[in-house]
Amino acid sequence: MSADGHAAVVAAPSLAARRKRSRLLAWIGHLRHSPAGIFGAAIVLTWSLLALFAPWIAPYPPNKIDPALVANPYPSAANWLGVDHLGRDILSRLIWGARTVLTVAPAAVIGAAVLGTILGLLAGYKGGVVDSVIMRVGDTLLAFPKIILYLIIIARFGASAFNIIAVITVTQAPIIARIVRAVTLDVKNRDYVAAARMRGESLRFILLSEILPNARGPLIVDFFLRLGYTVIAIGVLGFLGVGLPPPDPDWGSMIKETYGMIFVWPHMTIIPALAVSSLVIGFNFLATGLREAADDA
Amino acid sequence: MSRYLTRQLVNIIVTLLAVSFLVFALNELTPGDVARKLLGPYATQDQVDRLYREMGLDRSVFTRYAEWLWNAVHGDLGQSIVYRRPVAEVLWDRLGNTLLLAAICFAVIVPFSILLGVLAGMRERGLVDRGISVFSSICASIPEFAMGVFLLAIFVVWLGVLPGTSPLTRSGQWPIWMQFVLPVMVVTLYDAGYLISMIRASMVEVMRQPFIRTAVLKGMGFRQVVMRHAMRNALITPFTVILLQLNYLVSGLVVVEMLFAYPGFGRMMLEAALAKDIAVVEAGTLVAVSVTMLTQLFGDLGYMKLDPRIRV
Numbered sequence: 001m002s003a004d005g006h007a008a009v010v011a012a013p014s015l016a017a018r019r020k021r022s023r024l025l026a027w028i029g030h031l032r033h034s035p036a037g038i039f040g041a042a043i044v045l046t047w048s049l050l051a052l053f054a055p056w057i058a059p060y061p062p063n064k065i066d067p068a069l070v071a072n073p074y075p076s077a078a079n080w081l082g083v084d085h086l087g088r089d090i091l092s093r094l095i096w097g098a099r100t101v102l103t104v105a106p107a108a109v110i111g112a113a114v115l116g117t118i119l120g121l122l123a124g125y126k127g128g129v130v131d132s133v134i135m136r137v138g139d140t141l142l143a144f145p146k147i148i149l150y151l152i153i154i155a156r157f158g159a160s161a162f163n164i165i166a167v168i169t170v171t172q173a174p175i176i177a178r179i180v181r182a183v184t185l186d187v188k189n190r191d192y193v194a195a196a197r198m199r200g201e202s203l204r205f206i207l208l209s210e211i212l213p214n215a216r217g218p219l220i221v222d223f224f225l226r227l228g229y230t231v232i233a234i235g236v237l238g239f240l241g242v243g244l245p246p247p248d249p250d251w252g253s254m255i256k257e258t259y260g261m262i263f264v265w266p267h268m269t270i271i272p273a274l275a276v277s278s279l280v281i282g283f284n285f286l287a288t289g290l291r292e293a294a295d296d297a
Numbered sequence: 298m299s300r301y302l303t304r305q306l307v308n309i310i311v312t313l314l315a316v317s318f319l320v321f322a323l324n325e326l327t328p329g330d331v332a333r334k335l336l337g338p339y340a341t342q343d344q345v346d347r348l349y350r351e352m353g354l355d356r357s358v359f360t361r362y363a364e365w366l367w368n369a370v371h372g373d374l375g376q377s378i379v380y381r382r383p384v385a386e387v388l389w390d391r392l393g394n395t396l397l398l399a400a401i402c403f404a405v406i407v408p409f410s411i412l413l414g415v416l417a418g419m420r421e422r423g424l425v426d427r428g429i430s431v432f433s434s435i436c437a438s439i440p441e442f443a444m445g446v447f448l449l450a451i452f453v454v455w456l457g458v459l460p461g462t463s464p465l466t467r468s469g470q471w472p473i474w475m476q477f478v479l480p481v482m483v484v485t486l487y488d489a490g491y492l493i494s495m496i497r498a499s500m501v502e503v504m505r506q507p508f509i510r511t512a513v514l515k516g517m518g519f520r521q522v523v524m525r526h527a528m529r530n531a532l533i534t535p536f537t538v539i540l541l542q543l544n545y546l547v548s549g550l551v552v553v554e555m556l557f558a559y560p561g562f563g564r565m566m567l568e569a570a571l572a573k574d575i576a577v578v579e580a581g582t583l584v585a586v587s588v589t590m591l592t593q594l595f596g597d598l599g600y601m602k603l604d605p606r607i608r609v
Contacts, residue, residue: 036431140315145548145585148566152578155570156323232440236552239442240567255442259556263461266450273443281438288434 030293037289043282051098060089062096062249073265084268085258093249094275100250101279104161105230111169113223116176117215121207123177124184135181138174146171147236154242161244164237168230179222183215221291228283235276251276305597309590316586317369317579321362324575365579375576379568384576387565392547392584394465395554395562399546401477402484407539409485410492411532417493418500418531419523429493437490445483445556452479463557480553488542495538500531533603537596544589 031037050057059080066087075082081090123134141149153167187193188211196210237243238252246253251272258268333345368375374384417429439447453461463476503509504527512522551563562581569577 036434140312140319143312143586143589144316144582145544145589147551147563148548148570148582148585151551151567151570152320152323152582155573228438235440235442239552240555242567242571252442255446259446262446262449263454266454269446270450273446277439277443280440281435284434284438 027290027293031289034289034292036285037293040282040285040287040289043278044286047098047279047282048102050095051102054095054099058089058092058095060092062088062093063247064088064092074267081271082265082267084254085261085265090254090268090271093254094251094272097249097251097254097272097275098279100161100244100248101231101234101276104165104234104244105227108165108168109172109223109226109230111165112172112226113176113219115169116173117180117212117219119173120177120180121184121211124181125188125203125207125211131181134177138177141171141174144171146233150233150237151240151242154237159237159242159245164234164244168233172226172230176219176222176226179218180212180215183218184211187211187214217294221287221294224283224287224290228280228287231276231280231283305594309587309594312590313583313586317366317583318362320579320582321365321575322358324573324578369580369583374580377569377577378574379572379577380574384580387577388562388580388584391560391562391565394560395547395550398477398480398484398550398553398559398561399543402481402488402546403543405481405485406489406492406542410489410496413489414493414496414535415500415523415528415531418497419504419519419527421501421504426497430497433490433493433497435490436486437494439487441483441487441552442556444487445479445553448479448482449556461557463559465560476557480550480557480559483553483556484546484550488545492535492539492542495535496531499534500527502534503527503531506530533600536603537600540592540596540599543592544585547588548585 031041066083069079069083069087070085073083073085073087079089079091081094083089084093119134119138123131149171150167154163157163193206193210196206201210234243234250235252235255238250238254239256241253241256243252244250246257254272255269255276258265262269333340336345336348365375372385374388376382377384377387380387413429413433417426417433420426436444449461452459459478460471460476461479463480465473465476467473509522509527512526513519548563548566550559550561551567553559554561554564555567562584565577566581566585568574569581
């Protein structure tokens with residue numbers, strides 16, 4: 001009898017975990033019914049695979065300069081998408097550029113999500129001074145027009161992948177903190193949270209295991225929308241000349257470098273512009289699909 | 298009401314102080330650069346040091362911040378290093394240009410997105426809704442610099458019907474008003490994508506309400522239901538969002554200004570930040586943050602006026 005009871009107690013968490021996993025799978029399954037979601041997922045998947053296997057897929061080294069090719073830089077059998085003003089293969093630079101943006105953007109958004117989630121949970125659950133301080137600092141950061149904050153910080157600390165990730169993390173965390181805080185305020189007085197408190201669970205357990213799962217839906221949708229914005233932000237920084245340092249390929253910088261030559265060789269500018277747009281469209285449609293799936297599930 | 302206003306105004310002043318000190322501290326971590334930049338690479342270290350002291354840069358950050366603040370409150374924003382003119386002159390010049398562009402964009406974006414948002418939201422998941430939703434989410438997904446490239450390629454390079462730069466001086470055969478067409482188009486398509494989906498969502502919400510069904514059931518024409526009952530209510534929630542576009546339009550125009558060489562506020566901030574022209578960066582940031590906070594305040598006030606259920 002007592003052995004049975006013990007077994008049931010041990011089995012409970014794994015059952016809960018399994019149920020949670022199947023709910024997540026069901027959600028992803030619902031994505032099938034959303035054409036927008038499938039379309040977005042396909043684009044994101046394609047770019048991710050290209051980025052992952054860049055060294056094997058890219059036909060040329062991305063920084064290989066060949067001045068002879070500039071005489072006829074248009075798309076050809078040897079260079080499918082043509083070459084840029086220095087004779088570098090555009091397709092190879094796009095593929096390697098995908099690698100850059102698909103590393104920097106998720107790193108920045110994950111950083112913001114982790115920081116924002118922790119701050120939002122603490123602010124919502126603790127209330128009082130902790131809440132006011134966190135939200136006050138967040139509001140001050142949000143009052144800054146984002147692009148100006150980026151400019152000031154990057155002009156000050158220099159443009160590097162790490163600094164760009166840091167800037168995006170710091171500026172986006174307050175928004176995520178707001179989302180998580182709202183959910184926390186909503187559920188912190190529910191009975192199961194009170195029960196956990198009375199069982200003497202640690203603060204970490206209450207925040208992460210009892211409260212956080214409630215915010216999972218909005219957070220996942222927000223995650224993909226935010227990835228889209230972040231790809232735009234990285235592109236803007238590159239276009240303004242404060243992005244990732246050359247010569248490594250970065251889509252925004254590719255546009256900036258060739259923009260002045262658009263009257264002569266429009267393809268050098270238009271192709272990377274199409275690449276950025278397609279990736280952002282992919283992330284946004286994927287987010288839309290996930291939201292529709294969440295409504296249906 | 299007056300207590301709410303006082304609290305908000307105090308809030309704005311405190312934030313402005315915090316922001317200005319933050320910008321000051323960030324830029325002052327390497328003050329030596331400023332003297333070197335002014336004198337150029339061929340000046341001796343001795344000369345650099347002397348200018349450094351003359352400019353008072355050897356004093357503590359707090360002393361210099363206090364001095365800057367004192368002068369700023371008295372209307373003296375200092376001298377720009379990049380433009381070699383008083384900051385106030387450059388600032389008002391550039392801000393004027395950007396406000397002009399922003400005002401035109403705003404005047405185009407708002408009616409355009411209300412029209413499409415209402416059309417899409419009045420029959421949820423209908424054909425019109427699908428079409429407009431796809432259009433708006435694609436527009437919102439194309440970054441401004443990419444949209445600028447596409448439109449430039451079509452209208453300037455290919456068709457040759459519009460000027461490719463907007464320096465606001467009469468150059469070549471293009472009249473000045475035509476220089477606004479492309480920048481406004483780029484901003485409108487990008488920004489409206491977002492607004493349309495907000496307005497659509499709100500419209501969908503309202504169309505599900507019982508009072509709409511009542512209006513339809515009592516035999517009112519669909520057009521009248523939409524115009525007289527639904528639209529008014531559907532525009533309350535997006536009102537704040539619409540107003541908030543104003544502050545995007547003031548500081549977010551930097552990309553468009555770079556695309557079309559438009560002499561605006563955003564480009565000034567970019568040039569100043571890159572050259573560590575701290576006086577310009579400080580003043581510009583304060584202006585931008587004030588615009589953000591004031592639009593937010595007006596947004597809240599307007600919201601309360603529109604929706605009597607909301608009280609402070």
